[in-house]
Amino acid sequence: MTPRVPAGPQLVPVLAAIQRFAGPAITVLGAVVLVGWLLHIQILTTVLPGLVSMKVNTAIWLGSLGIARVLSAGGTGRDRHFEMVAAALTLAVAAGAVATLLEYATGADLGIDNALIPDLGAGNDPPGRPAPATVVAVLSLGIATLAGMRGGRLARLVADVAALVALAMAAAALLGIAYGANDIVGGGALFRVALPTAVAIAVLSIALLLDGVPRGVAGSFASPSVGGLFARRFGLGVLVLLPTVGWIRRLGEERGYYDSATGLVFMVVGSGLVLAGYGLWASRRLVHTEEVAEAANARATWLASHFPNGAILAFDRDLRFTVAGGAALEVVAAPSDQIVGKTHAEAFPGRGTEPLLRAALDGEERTVETQFAGRIFHTTVTPLRGADGSVIGGLVVALDITARRAVERQLETLNAELQDYAGIVSHDLQAPLRRIELFAAHLRKVEATGLAPESMDALRRIETSSAHLQQLVQDLLAYARAGRQAMTFAPVDLNALVSSIVREIGPEVSQREAVLSIGDLPVIEADSGQLRQLFTNLLQNALKFSVADRAPHISIASHASEASDADAWVIEVVDDGPGFDPSMQDEIFGLFRRLPGAEDRDGTGLGLAICRRVAERHRGSIDAIGVPGVGATFRVTLPAHQPRAEPDA
Numbered sequence: 001m002t003p004r005v006p007a008g009p010q011l012v013p014v015l016a017a018i019q020r021f022a023g024p025a026i027t028v029l030g031a032v033v034l035v036g037w038l039l040h041i042q043i044l045t046t047v048l049p050g051l052v053s054m055k056v057n058t059a060i061w062l063g064s065l066g067i068a069r070v071l072s073a074g075g076t077g078r079d080r081h082f083e084m085v086a087a088a089l090t091l092a093v094a095a096g097a098v099a100t101l102l103e104y105a106t107g108a109d110l111g112i113d114n115a116l117i118p119d120l121g122a123g124n125d126p127p128g129r130p131a132p133a134t135v136v137a138v139l140s141l142g143i144a145t146l147a148g149m150r151g152g153r154l155a156r157l158v159a160d161v162a163a164l165v166a167l168a169m170a171a172a173a174l175l176g177i178a179y180g181a182n183d184i185v186g187g188g189a190l191f192r193v194a195l196p197t198a199v200a201i202a203v204l205s206i207a208l209l210l211d212g213v214p215r216g217v218a219g220s221f222a223s224p225s226v227g228g229l230f231a232r233r234f235g236l237g238v239l240v241l242l243p244t245v246g247w248i249r250r251l252g253e254e255r256g257y258y259d260s261a262t263g264l265v266f267m268v269v270g271s272g273l274v275l276a277g278y279g280l281w282a283s284r285r286l287v288h289t290e291e292v293a294e295a296a297n298a299r300a301t302w303l304a305s306h307f308p309n310g311a312i313l314a315f316d317r318d319l320r321f322t323v324a325g326g327a328a329l330e331v332v333a334a335p336s337d338q339i340v341g342k343t344h345a346e347a348f349p350g351r352g353t354e355p356l357l358r359a360a361l362d363g364e365e366r367t368v369e370t371q372f373a374g375r376i377f378h379t380t381v382t383p384l385r386g387a388d389g390s391v392i393g394g395l396v397v398a399l400d401i402t403a404r405r406a407v408e409r410q411l412e413t414l415n416a417e418l419q420d421y422a423g424i425v426s427h428d429l430q431a432p433l434r435r436i437e438l439f440a441a442h443l444r445k446v447e448a449t450g451l452a453p454e455s456m457d458a459l460r461r462i463e464t465s466s467a468h469l470q471q472l473v474q475d476l477l478a479y480a481r482a483g484r485q486a487m488t489f490a491p492v493d494l495n496a497l498v499s500s501i502v503r504e505i506g507p508e509v510s511q512r513e514a515v516l517s518i519g520d521l522p523v524i525e526a527d528s529g530q531l532r533q534l535f536t537n538l539l540q541n542a543l544k545f546s547v548a549d550r551a552p553h554i555s556i557a558s559h560a561s562e563a564s565d566a567d568a569w570v571i572e573v574v575d576d577g578p579g580f581d582p583s584m585q586d587e588i589f590g591l592f593r594r595l596p597g598a599e600d601r602d603g604t605g606l607g608l609a610i611c612r613r614v615a616e617r618h619r620g621s622i623d624a625i626g627v628p629g630v631g632a633t634f635r636v637t638l639p640a641h642q643p644r645a646e647p648d649a
Contacts, residue, residue, distance in 0.1 A: 019210050022204055023207075028066075029059075029062065029066075029196060030066060032044055061138045064090070064093050069207070100129065100135045103129065134194075136169060144162035159212065170198045171202065174202065177193075245267055249266060252266070313396040317392065319357055319361075320343045321344070323340065328400045361391055361394060366380070490525065492525070493523045498535055501532060501536050515553045522640070524641075530614045538636075545632070547578060554575050570636070574633045579626040579630050581628060586623075
């Protein structure tokens with residue numbers, strides 16, 4: 001594809017259309033002219049009555065150059081063979097133009113003028129042969145096209161010069177037609193150029209010049225800079241005003257207001273006044289534009305200098321910094337006045353961050369963590385765009401997160417210590433609890449006949465409390481393990497895993513006469529031990545929280561996550577128990593949190609907290625939806641794939 005032209009917002013659509021449609025339009029024009037010659041429809045070859053016709057060879061040449069431009073668009077990969085065809089067509093056009101110039105130079109007739117369609121009408125001598133100006137322009141277009149295909153600085157220069165020569169020929173022809181110049185619309189053979197020929201040459205010349213943006217002759221004209229703005233305003237003004245002055249001079253001469261010499265004086269003076277006045281107007285507009293830009297730059301500089309915990313830098317397309325400031329800038333680099341005006345390589349030599357800035361010039365936004373002078377920065381590099389949407393530079397916003405990272409590390413260390421402490425305490429409490437449970441059971445068995453009813457009731461309470469405390473210790477240990485135990489990720493068939501869990505809790509299922517419905521579940525990468533803990537807790541929770549006079553119905557189903565950027569599965573565990581208030585859907589996953597009215601049910605308030613920890617360690621999530629009197633749905637979202645085995649926390 002041809003490069004995007006970063007010109008002013010009003011001019012962008014025009015320039016982009018010329019680049020995009022020049023090839024197809026000129027191809028169609030050449031075909032229409034050939035049809036006009038074949039069917040003897042003169043208006044198709046002249047556009048306007050009374051003007052000269054585009055010659056057959058000219059139509060073939062320009063049509064071939066249009067096809068070559070269409071074929072060469074894109075330029076790489078699968079289009080390589082199209083480029084070869086385009087180059088061959090262009091070479092053939094250039095060869096035809098050279099042969100025609102040789103005919104003019106030597107007076108020879110090579111038989112190429114009327115080879116396809118005879119030109120029997122009046123016009124050039126010999127008939128059918130394009131005018132020398134047309135031939136030179138076509139040859140220049142061929143050279144510009146071939147040089148543009150080749151690429152490189154020298155080739156770009158050759159392409160621009162050749163395109164300018166062709167454009168000058170086309171401009172002379174168009175002005176001559178507008179002024180009625182005899183050597184162009186009359187009998188002169190050297191510059192007798194048809195109107196469609198001049199328009200086609202001009203359009204193709206401009207398209208070839210625009211192909212060099214942002215380099216080349218058109219680079220300054222299409223630049224979003226102040227210089228580019230001036231070039232567009234002044235250049236377009238000159239293109240309109242000077243021909244207008246020339247037309248006024250000719251009109252005065254034709255009507256006898258003054259002779260040719262006086263008209264020439266008036267034209268020179270008028271042109272000078274017009275150029276001076278228009279240049280002054282354009283300069284004033286530029287001054288205003290620069291003042292607005294300077295004010296915006298001053299505001300940006302003030303904001304950057306008062307950025308409290310980081311740095312802000314703006315840069316142009318040459319990677320030269322235009323704004324720099326922030327409290328952290330002097331700490332890690334240099335004062336802002338030593339950075340503004342320097343390129344990235346000059347201000348930050350050897351830092352290796354230049355690719356980030358160049359990515360912004362390509363329209364990409366990137367966020368990374370970088371380190372400078374022992375500080376850690378959350379750095380975002382984003383493109384800066386002009387009014388037309390083109391990238392004119394970039395902005396770097398670096399936030400110093402060194403203190404935050406230190407706090408996070410402290411919290412991670414503290415959390416690990418707390419988990420270790422919970423594990424140790426849980427483990428150390430189990431031995432005395434087992435002894436209490438054993439002694440109570442022994443006492444109830446041996447002294448059963450000698451104890452009073454009140455003592456037996458107290459003994460049963462001791463056993464119940466001991467069992468509850470034992471379960472609490474085990475849940476605490478499971479919670480600690482869920483947070484710190486090393487995880488081994490491997491493919492886990494959830495169908496097999498859930499079936500195994502159902503067999504393990506079979507007595508509870510039978511006791512409550514529960515009806516379980518298990519759908520087709522996926523295979524995911526996970527730690528099988530921790531997933532077993534998660535789904536065991538959810539199923540036991542569904543059995544525990546069931547309506548007393550009704551057999552519980554529990555279903556497990558799955559579906560792919562609807563998030564467009566997520567390769568994950570959602571597993572839903574649905575029960576028809578008492579449900580819960582929707583306002584508690586987050587609270588129930590907290591430590592030791594129990595639903596109102598659950599005091600008469602077994603449990604420690606840790607089961608769902610363990611489920612959440614397991615889901616989060618798998619880079620997933622769990623949530624719940626409760627409807628009082630209807631039931632509850634627990635949704636576990638788990639990635640289908642894990643990046644790697646998780647190290648010890």
